[in-house]
Amino acid sequence: MAVELQGSLVLETAIRFITVGLYLATALVVFRWRITSARIAGTLAYVSKAAHTILHFPPIMAMLGWGAPPITFMATMGTALTWLFGIELFSDNRRFDAKRLLPVLGVLVIVIAAMATPPPVARALWLLHAFTTVALMGHLLTVLMISWRDDLVDRRKFIATPVFVVTAIYSIGLGFVENVKLLMGIPREPSLINAGILLFSSLLAIVVFGQFASALFGDESEPEPLTRTQPARSQSRSELPPADMALTTALDELMRHERLYRTPGLRISDLAARLRVPEYRLRQLLNYGLGHRNFNAYISQWRIAEAKEALRDPEQVAVPISTIAIDSGFHSLAPFNRAFRGETGMTPSEYRAEAQARWNSGEERGPAE
Template identity: 35%
Template sequence: MPLESLDLALRAAAIALLAVLAVSLWRDLGRQRVGRLAIALALGSAAHAATFNIGGTAAPSLALAPLIALGTADIVVLWLFCRALFDDGFVLRLPHGLIWLAVFGFSLISCLVLAPAGHARLVIVANNLLALGFLGLTLAQTIRSWSADLVEGRRHVRAFVVIAAMAYGGVNALLQIASSGSGASGLANVINAAMFLAVVGTVALMLLRVGAVDVFAPEPPQAVVPEVAIPPAADRKLVEALMRLMADERVYRQENVTIGMLASRLSIPEYRLRRLINGELGYRNFNTFLNNHRIEEAKAALADPAQAEVPVITIAMDAGFQSLGPFNRAFKAETGVTPTEYRRLRLSAA
């Protein structure tokens, strides 16, 4: 089979898989923030599959330019998807949309103006350096927050999905930079298309086996079933010891509390503490576990007439939150009202 035909077949297969994934995600997670980002990521990836050209320097046609820009801006979607996937408190805001629009616009102008003016190699290098920058942000986000997921199987699948996407994106960007100006390479495009299809196919298979809802959508704590049974006596002692750390020492107030730190304090392996918090206490996310204790302390302070003049931000910081925005969002998600409204209602009822 000629290289051009093989390249086309690999791209078509990847695009077909991405279309199936997008439809499936829309059906199961169309109303979830992370689900919509996953759909956008799939569509942007399809645009990338249809337009990438390793080593090519010819100015793209007017019809292809928007697809190339969509594929380039998909790196921003990957970054936002990663943030939403590992941070239950993440909220899409206007600046996120403006960042995506800026990358899309830069890529579109590059295709329509800079490349035809003879700056194709510069455009390729600039776009792919931009992609590598967002991949760095995505990697940092993954390292910082993926361990907060307490469900082992889901945590591993989530990490694989993000790391596989980043690995392909990094290899593609480096190939594009290294080959820029050398002329289109049929072999390089086939290799790149094969890698892309392998990543998309593996992710699709894993989601088929595990279930997109289980991987991407947060579930209520009561839906949790312990993965591994812990002996009741040992379990009770560990729960009591953990609750002493939380209630008496208030370790949740400390900055950068990690599950590894708590496991060390309890002298148990980290995986065992994950299973304890998940299976016995019903939490699927470590940050939710911490924030529950922080919010309970804040609720008590807000309802205390003696602290009626204490600023809300002071109460939030004392409870362990690092800034007011995350505190307000977590508090309203837990109570249905803002901290100020909660204080007013409780003090007026006292």
């Protein structure tokens, strides 16, 4: 179908083609042939953003013919994929949690049903899709705010977070607009404002991930684009400068012997105060010297290590798991179970049962760490 483009449509077409190219370039930068859950989700998210840029320009969609449904499908999955990308990038979990795919699969079902059903039903499903968009982006913003305090990766905290905030605000605003249009029966129309926002978002994405991908994704083997005077990430402790070695020893003393990790609501500022060093100094040590990316995850590792020791102890076999969780520093059983499974790949009950089986068989050591 031929569509004549003139006036402002020519400018908008150019802007959108540039935006599509930038989003696809970002997808390639994010993927970079490394198979991780965050990179895969990010690649798909930026491909979907390219499709979204096309979807919201009716003149081009009218030219696509049979190519329009795949573009529509990929574009409408964008919010769910962006949510998954953000959650994976900021979670720092050692193991992928398959439960995170449930919201994505839910949106997938809505989109397929909306594209396959008659208009009256499809309209209701697209409304549900728009509400889901708002909910997922609202949740992502909440996660970003919660992780802000404990994030030890400065570039992720101060550079990547704004990218996701811009995307989330845009998606929430668009979700409300789409709801209004669906309720009032208003069709999509070209919009230079929409094109400009997407161009800004795509420029921000390619700059951030093009320059700082290795730091954001934790690729230790890749060089950092900016030089630093701090120790390299995940150095051997013997390679640390004397001042960092002394601070590491003092930190271990607080954790290993005083078990400060048991303190409810422990913050990095509290730990820095106990060590009598500035907070930024402790952040640098934990991240650039010892390789930790999140303070809460660092504390959780100490708590789980104590819990694992207790679960392996045959003299504590009658101690309830909830008691072990609370004694280790967790405020309740549910977060302990989630953290333990994320760290070990098994539930505390399974871990204890395996330890008991080893003791019963005469083995002296517990399950492999």
